Amino acid sequence: MKLAFESTGFRRLLDSLKTELAQDYLTDVAEHLEELRFRRGTLMTARIGPGNKGGGYALRRLEDKKLSWWQQLFASRPRDVYTFALHPRDDSGARALSEIRDDGISAAASIMAGVAEHVLAFFQQLRTELAFYLGCLNLEERLTGLQEGICFPLVEEMEGRRHSAKGLYDVCLALNMGRKVVDNDFDDEGQGLMIITGANQGGKSTFLRGIGLAQLMMQAGMFVPAERFSAGLCRSLFTHFKREEDAGMKSGKFDEEMSRMSEIADHVTRDGIGLFNESFAATNEREGSEIARQIVAGLREKGVRIFFVTHLYAFARSFWEHNRDMAVFLRAERREDMQRTFKVVTGEPLPTSFALDIYKRLFPDDTLTGTSAT
Structure with missing residues (x-):
C-alpha cells in the first residue's frame, strides 16, 4: 500500500530511512558481520620490520570458495606454505598470537564500531522524534477526555x-x-x-x-x-x-x-x-x-x-x-x-x-x- 504524506517532517523521515538505512546498505552490513565471525579462521598479512620484528598486520578477506568435502580432501595445496603448531601448554605463544590477531582486526573493529554507532544514533534520534508525536497523541486523548477543545x-x-x-x-x-x-x-x-x-x-x-x-x-x-x-x-x-x-x-x-x-x-x-x-x-x-x-x-x-x-x-x-x-x-x-x-x-x-x-x-x-x- 502506498502512503502519501503531506507533512514535510514525515517526508524527510522517509527519505532519511531510504538514504541512511537502504536495503543494500543493511545487506552489506549483515554480510560483513557474518564474515567477521571468523568461522573459517582469520587471514592476515604482515611484514618484517627492523630487528625482525613483525609489523603492518592487516586483516584480509578469505576467498569465497565453497568446496565440497571431496574437493577439500584432494585439493592441491600451495607449495611455499609454512605452518607451525603451538604446544597446548605454551601460554606465552598463545598470548603472542592473540596480540597479533588483535592488531590485525583492530582496524576492522574500529570501522564496525563506527557503523554500529551510526545505526544506533539514528534509532535513538528516531525514538526521540517518535516520543514527541506519541506525547502529542497522549495529550490529545487526555484533553479530549476532559472535554477541552483543541485546534490546529x-x-x-x-x-x-x-x-x-x-x-x-x-x-x-x-x-x-x-x-x-x-x-x-x-x-x-x-x-x-x-x-x-x-x-x-x-x-x-x-x-x-x-x-x-x-x-x-x-x-x-x-x-x-x-x-x-x-x-x-x-x-x-x-x-x-x-x-x-x-x-x-x-x-x-x-x-x-x-x-x-x-x-x-x-x-x-x-x-x-x-x-x-x-x-x-x-x-x-x-x-x-x-x-x-x-x-x-x-x-x-x-x-x-x-x-x-x-x-x-x-x-x-x-x-x-x-x-x-x-x-x-x-x-x-x-x-x-x-x-x-x-x-x-x-x-x-x-x-x-x-x-x-x-x-x-x-x-x-x-x-x-x-x-x-x-
Whole structure:
C-alpha cells in the first residue's frame, strides 16, 4: 500500500530511512558481520620490520570458495606454505598470537564500531522524534477526555502582528485540575501590545500562561488548546514573572527583577514575544510605572510583541490616556457580588485591584481596623 504524506517532517523521515538505512546498505552490513565471525579462521598479512620484528598486520578477506568435502580432501595445496603448531601448554605463544590477531582486526573493529554507532544514533534520534508525536497523541486523548477543545493554529508570517484566539485556556491548569477550565477570547488587533489589568486572583496570570503555552505548542508543530488560534511566528519567547523573595538574601527583590530584565535585553530579538507578569512591582508605584513604561517602549521599538499583566495603575493609565491606539486593554472580570469569573474582557484600567475582596473573604467578621463585628 502506498502512503502519501503531506507533512514535510514525515517526508524527510522517509527519505532519511531510504538514504541512511537502504536495503543494500543493511545487506552489506549483515554480510560483513557474518564474515567477521571468523568461522573459517582469520587471514592476515604482515611484514618484517627492523630487528625482525613483525609489523603492518592487516586483516584480509578469505576467498569465497565453497568446496565440497571431496574437493577439500584432494585439493592441491600451495607449495611455499609454512605452518607451525603451538604446544597446548605454551601460554606465552598463545598470548603472542592473540596480540597479533588483535592488531590485525583492530582496524576492522574500529570501522564496525563506527557503523554500529551510526545505526544506533539514528534509532535513538528516531525514538526521540517518535516520543514527541506519541506525547502529542497522549495529550490529545487526555484533553479530549476532559472535554477541552483543541485546534490546529493558523500560522501567519513572521512579520504578522495579529494575535487572536477563541476558547483559549491554560493546558497545564486543565491537566492539574483534571477537569474543564475557564477559557478566554482575545484579539490584539495587530497592535503588538496588550495590557491586562483587573481584580486580584481574577485569572490574569493563567490567561498569560495560556498565551505563552499556545505559542510554544504552535511553533513546535502541535495543536493548541483553543477552539481557534491565529498568531505570527516569533524568533524568541521570554517571560518575566514575579518571583518569591530571595531566601539567601543575596539581593533585593527589585534588584533580582532588574537583573533578569537585563539578561532578557541581551538576548531579545526582533519579532520576539515578551510575557510580563506583575513585573517591577517591587518598588513604589511611580518608579515601577516609569520603569515599566520605558522598558515596554524600548521593546516595542525593537519589534517585540508584549503581553503585560500589571497592577501598576499609573503605567496602564498612561498608555490608556496617551497611546490608546497603540495597545489593547483587557481586564479580569469581577461581578458586583465580588465573584471572579476568571474571564478576561476588554476594558480600561481601574485604579483598584479589589484586594479588599480577598480580605473580606478570608476575614468575614473583621473590619479593616481589626475589631470583631458584633
